[in-house]
Amino acid sequence: MILVRAWFTLLGSTNIHPLAVRKNTLRTDILNKAALHADSDDFFQDLTRLISYPTESSTESGRLALSAYLGEVLTPALEALGAAVARYDNWRGSGNSFLIGTRCEGESLPTLLLYGHADVVPGQSGQWAAARDPWVLDADGDYWYGRGIADNKGQHWINLTALRLVLEERGHLGFNLKFLFECGEEIGSPSLDEFAAAHAEELAADVFLASDGPRLAADTPTLFLGNRGGIGFELAVDLRAGDYHSGNWGGLLRNPATTLAAAIGSLVDGHGRIQLSELLPAEGIPRSVRDALANVKVVTEEHDPDLDEDWADTSLTAAERVYGANTLEVLAMSAGNTADPVNAIPGAARAVLQLRYVVGTHVDDIESTLRSHLDSCGFPMVSVRTLTRYEASRTDPTNPWVGWASDSIQRTTGTTPAILPNFGGSLPNSVFESTLGLPTIWVPHSYPGCLQHSPNEHMLARVAREGLRIAAGLFFDLGAPRDSGVPSLRDLVESA
Known part of the structure; x- marks a missing residue:
């Protein structure tokens, strides 16, 4: 060579x-x-x-x-x-x-x-x-x-x-x-x-x-x-073995689903904006990347969904959001039986999330980062487990x-x-x-x-x-x- x-x-x-x-x-x-x-x-x-x-x-x-x-x-x-x-x-x-x-x-x-x-x-x-x-x-x-x-x-x-x-x-x-x-x-x-x-x-x-x-x-x-890299992780709230009547126990027992939703909301809000700075690239988007994306237009074709212009970081262009920035997505979540709900507080709730991240994001210790953040927000009962990872x-x-x-x-x-x-x-x-x-x-x-x-x-x-x-x-x-x-x-x- x-x-x-x-x-x-x-x-x-x-x-x-x-x-x-x-x-x-x-x-x-x-x-x-x-x-x-x-x-x-x-x-x-x-x-x-x-x-x-x-x-x-x-x-x-x-x-x-x-x-x-x-x-x-x-x-x-x-x-x-x-x-x-x-x-x-x-x-x-x-x-x-x-x-x-x-x-x-x-x-x-x-x-x-x-x-x-x-x-x-x-x-x-x-x-x-x-x-x-x-x-x-x-x-x-x-x-x-x-x-x-x-x-x-x-x-x-x-x-x-x-x-x-x-x-x-x-x-x-x-x-x-x-x-x-x-x-x-x-x-x-x-x-x-x-x-x-x-x-x-x-x-x-x-x-x-x-x-x-x-x-x-x-x-x-x-x-x-x-x-972009990707890290999948599970958040789980396992509080009790069974479900308890919501009328008799509502207001007395912590609801795992409510707790889980709030924990997720402390990481990414209801408009797709990441709330934890440690999940963002430390130096933002480099100039060379911004320049490369300046004339890139994200377009949809037949059968593609319409873009949600008010989703995620609206200070960025659509191209910057998908090719130059990070996103945190909830891939799946469960609590109780949504197909046949009963009047009971569920005993557990789970969600699988995925961080899509660009170069410059410090992710080597992400599980510890998430653990420390959830503890500081009053959610020690929410467990964190890393599932998948690629650089x-x-x-x-x-x-x-x-x-x-x-x-x-x-x-x-x-x-x-x-x-x-x-x-x-x-x-x-x-x-x-x-x-x-x-x-x-x-x-x-x-x-x-x-x-x-x-x-x-x-x-x-x-x-x-x-x-x-x-x-x-x-x-x-x-x-x-x-x-x-x-x-x-x-x-x-x-x-x-």
């Missing part, structure tokens, strides 16, 4: 060599072939085969399908790219399996690390509209239905296909390639961080790129640079790689992509940004309404088509030689 600074210098000046016209014609040819291939039956049949593997990471039968998917789909696809493949089944008994494909073209070339996950959530057979089988790809106009088509098989197949198209046309990639697949993203990526640390040399690269999650909107090419991470929007990727996408689409400092949801970005120390760039080929964890998951054909062109353009530009006419980022890198 080489220093990014040295490689960008190697690209040379911005003067266009006489051969640049021919090189740009080659880029155009590749993009045209990508569009034609996306419209072809071959591409649809490839995706049909991928969806036919019921790779549920949460079931035993799904884990068998995952093993077959690694051996019968991904290994041949990587080997067709001239990559050496190393496979790690059930690594260290973690329940997660990994695949690394490596193609080396030269020590003086940049190295790209790509990522995808082979597993999917449960198929939910019998719940899909029009009696669709989740394991059979079904086209209905622009909609391609099937479990995993958006998350993540369709997305990583677009990248694999784009790599193949560039390799076939140019005869080489012009960069070194590493592609990491895992089989447990949908169950929290068990041991992915430990695997990456143990294989840091094999995964060493100059930049990380992957495709997962949604675009800002279906017709808006998008880059995002990381993800927040992001690459700074001013990183030169971000500008490089944005410029490439603009050359391909004629549109300046939306740049989101981080995805609102969860991805294992910290593994690549923190553990491996790489600039992280995500280029999603899906859209917010894809229903990725629900029945009727789908990909839009037009987004897949544009996504294949975008990926081909990125890979072409990454491997472009000095005389290609692709703008150099030497000055930006040297000033970073």
